[in-house]
Amino acid sequence: MTKIYDFDEGVLPEEEREKGLALLATCFKAARKIAFLTGAGVSTESGIPDFRSSTGIYNTTSEEIFSIDHFNRDPERFYSFFASFYRGIIEARPNAGHLAIAELERRCGKSVEVVTQNIDGLHGLAGSTKVHEIHGTLRSASCLTCERRYDESRFSADMLAGRVPKCDCGGVLKPDVVFYGEELPAAAFIASQRAMWETELLVVAGTSLQVYPAAGLPRECDAGVPFIVVNKTETPLDRQASLVFRGAIGDVLPRAVSQVPSVVTDDNDVR
Ligand SMILES: [Zn+2]
Structure with a gap:
């Protein structure tokens, strides 16, 4: 024992x-x-907050919002939801x-x-x-079009404001975290x-x-x-x-x- x-x-x-x-x-x-x-x-x-615990954010938000299909379909909606969660993380020590x-x-x-x-x-x-x-990590993000990777200084202000961060090529940046449906x-x-x-x-x-x-x-x-x-x-x-x-x-x-x-x-x- x-x-x-x-x-x-x-x-x-x-x-x-x-x-x-x-x-x-x-x-x-x-x-x-x-x-x-x-x-x-x-x-x-x-x-x-813990994503999965009983008090975690999945209690109040659909898991669907963290699926890659949802992100690809509607990045605006993802980022407008994500802003407050992101703020909680970057303010944490x-x-x-x-x-x-x-x-x-x-x-x-x-x-x-x-x-x-x-x-x-x-x-x-x-x-x-x-x-x-x-x-993965929220401290970097990559372009869905050209795969260029940026550190948080590039996208932090956009994410905090609930805006879609963009690459120099115009492509949408996605946080380098694993979404549902991703490897x-x-x-x-x-x-x-x-x-x-x-x-x-x-x-x-x-x-x-x-x-x-x-x-x-x-x-x-x-x-x-x-x-x-x-x-x-x-x-x-x-x-x-x-x-x-x-x-x-x-x-x-x-x-x-x-x-x-x-x-x-x-x-x-x-x-
Ligand atoms: Zn790009």
């Missing part, structure tokens, strides 16, 4: 929670390569969970790869350098599989991995690779995990990462 460290107030004595955090820190120290697989739960802690993952990479001097289902770019903004965005970006997915093959520790954070093909990624890890779940609610993965933390990612991860000795010796190390 997997031990579950519940971080809800009053469920476990503080000593028990500390024990779990020390075990997680030991896993971080032992692994030469670490991979994170993150989902909406990491972003919701930055105030970004990395939270303690994003920062802890970036800090782990910085201080442990090891390979820390982040495979994420999130499209907000917050892992990169937090400072993680190896991020594989399997559902996942092959390069990011292949890089994610490779990260799973190579890792010595997998931390699944903020997702119950019910959406394929991302849900199949943990099975790409070698047998015997420790597998840790950090999520606010129970997940179907809990029983296979080595350790389960039921709590906010921004609560659990920083406390474990702070126990990993820093190998950074330059003047930038302020800790």
